[in-house]
Amino acid sequence: MAEITEGGHHFDTKKLTAMGVLVSLGIVFGDIGTSPLYVMKAIVNAFKGGSAMPFDEYIEGALSCIIYTLTFQTTIKYVIIALKADNKGEGGILSLYSLVKRLKKKWLYVIAIIGASTLVADSVITPSLTVMSAVEGLKIFSPNTPVVAITLVILAIVFFVQQFGTASIGKFFGPVMVTWFLVLGISGSVHIFDHIDILKAFNPYYAYNLITHSPSAIIIMGAVFLCTTGAEALYSDLGHCGKQNIRVSWGFVKVMLILNYLGQGAWLLDNYHKVAEGVNPIFGILPEWAVLPGVILATAAAIIASQSVITGAFTMFSEAMSVTFWPNQQIDYPSGIKGQMYIPRVNWGLMALCFMVVIYFQKSEAMEAAYGLTITVTMLMTTILLFFWLRRTKAYKYFAVGFIIVYLSIELGFFYANVIKFFDGGWLTMVLGGFIAVCMYAWYNGRLIKAKFIKFIKLDKYVPVIKELKLDETIPKYATNLAFLSRAKREDEIEAKIIYSILRKQPKRADHYFILNIVNQEDPYTFKYNVDEIMPGTIYRVNFLLGFKIDRRINDYFDQVLSDLMEEDVIPSRSPHPSLRAHNVPPDLKYVIIDNTYINDTLLTVKEKLTLNIYNFVKYIGSDDFKAWGVSPHNVVVESAPLLDQKIVTKKIQQVDFKHYRS
Structure with a gap:
């Protein structure tokens, strides 16, 4: 499957190429690359003042948590380990399941179903949150900006154009995202020098200090987790770009993200009060003349992130059909390109659900409570499947045990930090993920039941x-x-x-x-x-x-x-x-x-x-x-x-003389 095309470009996904790196930046990192739009804002909203934790220590600790979450979750688990678990060049939780389903562990299909269904729920909340967070930047100029209406219009356009393919516009994704990441890194770097001691966040002690001393550590960790929510999508997009291109481009993306987070943290030390006035730190660190272009660029990045998540959902459902988790559905290839697909019913279903989420929550900060819970479940399921994949090889046998102990501990902690937000909006995505899971379970087992007859x-x-x-x-x-x-x-x-x-x-x-x-x-x-x-x-x-x-x-x-x-x-x-x-x-x-x-x-x-x-x-x-x-x-x-192999156990009807009953 070496020859893959994306956005009209042709390149060998098995090799490291400039085009492969550019395309990776355009379609793989949209989700995780737009996380600075809401992560620091969520962390500030989680701050509970008091003598136990001064604000500067709080910010340094939160930034330290972000740095090491990106390192352990994204870099080590997904970029280094998970990308090795490719199914003929394809990634994602269902491709991973295809690699381990031959093991004598029949219950693993339930793990795969739970992970896939919660990933679908994430595909609903991600476009809604990223687009709304970007559009809210317009409130700096006009507090009465109709954010909900603009968000719905943008989402409608994004879903509408899916049926025509993205070959004509996909070629712009890479350059736009490169520009976005450069703006993130440069704008953050400028403010680091305002408080150079913000670099203390690289010391893991400050993360430990925050977790053990903050009165709201659990809530904070739920906000911190938002910085790595795109890691699962990164693994799912393996087939589009290849592991080498993704790994190299991730090095650039990670540096730009950390610089931006550090810059936002330094800015917050002097401007904490502005967040309460509705200013998003990511736009606050920009000079006044650059705010409007920044909002426009952020909206473009959010649209690209949404596009990536939607196409990832198409891939996931097509994989679900192949492993009999979902009924066969019409699949189109509107761009005439092998790597791109379009599933009409999935597309319009996702659009309707995104509309419901936007209309229900109204504000991105309310939506943040719903974000993260389902993706922690997906990550937990991926960890379990990766454990069995690692254990297949004798060389990784003992490493697999250490792997599952470390990552179950980390991800169960993040799950607890997110599950406390269940009644604040997390229930919505869990209900959606649960509905998809029940449907997949019933389809898989219903076929087995019918097969018996x-x-x-x-x-x-x-x-x-x-x-x-x-x-x-x-x-x-x-x-x-x-x-x-x-x-x-x-x-x-x-x-x-x-x-x-x-x-x-x-x-x-x-x-x-x-x-x-x-x-x-x-x-x-x-x-x-x-x-x-x-x-x-x-x-x-x-x-x-x-x-x-x-x-x-x-x-x-x-x-x-x-x-x-x-x-x-x-x-x-x-x-x-x-x-x-x-x-x-x-x-x-x-x-x-x-x-x-x-x-x-x-x-x-x-x-x-x-x-x-x-x-x-x-x-x-x-x-x-x-x-x-x-x-x-x-x-x-x-x-x-009729099903011809049925043995109906009933009493045999008795034949009688009808004349006897008429008389």
Whole structure:
């Protein structure tokens, strides 16, 4: 998967290149790069004055916590360790799950579901908070600025343009973010010299002193955690840029972020009162003439951060489909670029949820309470999966134990610091994450429940019958080429419902029968097929080997397969009907999609009934069979079939003489 494109640029993600570093700055660090918009403001709001902690010690301690949080959480855990755990070049919690799911730990799928669902919740709060924080900078000029309305308009535009792709504007992301990081670093550096002793924050003692002596240490740590919330997104974007490009660009980003935080801290020592008046420290450190350009640049950075989070959500849901955590949905590639995708229902769903969050909270500082809680859960789940990934290798066996002890301690502390904000807004993202988790759990287990009742049969047993059916001219020909969509995993098996459709529901005589099957691949960009001739000249099994970043356009792919078979003279290239064959008309094609519509309730436990009810709801959220399989509806027949392997345990109805009851 070396050849990836982003924003219209082509580069080898396996190599360190200038273009790779530039693109990394544009799409990987948007989330963590906009954290200075709200972190120091949240830390100041958490300050509780008193003799126990003077304000200057408080700021130095908070800055020390930020520096070492960025070091331990972002640099060591994600940039150094997690980026090693790539799945054929792809990252993120579900790619990590794909690497460890072969272990004899069946419960790990629950860990992956919890982590993925809370990451979706973060994808809602991040655009809302970053855009609103940037727009609030306009209040310096006009206190009556309609922040909520402007934020909603910007978010609407961001989500609307997703359907057209970002190839045309993506090329500007890198330069804009480079400018943003330079402004952060330079504006912060200028103020460090106002209080040079602010550099004491590099001494970890001040972080320890804050945590052990501040009366509001837990609240402060919840605010500090906001500085590293983009680390999980950094790992998820591994496939776009490659680990070497991300690591090098992170060095630059980390320096600029720390310089800005130190500058904000030095400015606050003289201007603490201005925060109470509504001045955001990130804009307060700018000279007066640079405030408006700074707000504009911050808004642009917030939009890019939102863009990155949204595309990350698309990738996450496509991965969820490949590991059967989510129903197949329509995936488009509007830019014509392999690395970019667009999932319509996910896009509009995220937009609606962002609108709800903005309208509900009204202010970014109120939104900060909701931010951080779900992402701590995601980080905890990633830590558990990384532990099992590290333990697979003997060289890392003992390191894995130390890793999980250290990071569970750190992240459980951050989780406690954030969970106390549950009733201040954290409940909203937890409810959202919980809803997604329940849906994923029900979809994964609902498929397993249905699989228990689906009867798979040996196809060879029915080959003679189908052979005679093909030759039986008393049955009207149903189609020349007839294709059925199957999910059978064994090559010698087929769902009984397909045989039921061919032989019993309506005998379907055809010249050629094709069994189409998608075999999901862990390599994200696998794009292959193979054909197995089950009955020469009549029955064929076509396996499409597709990675999770390949669009499910079976209609187009099967047309290519038929063309290949025609070129190889395996099947005729012209219609079998003389009148049409004389004019070189190609043979007709028809698809049959079959759904199992009935499972007897007496065969299910209460838990299974509840799971299937949620499963059916999630199925409604997903695309219909046409869009999910990428099949054009003009030549598709949709049928229903009972689950044929049910043994219904009931009393046999008694036959009686009706005349006896009439008299």
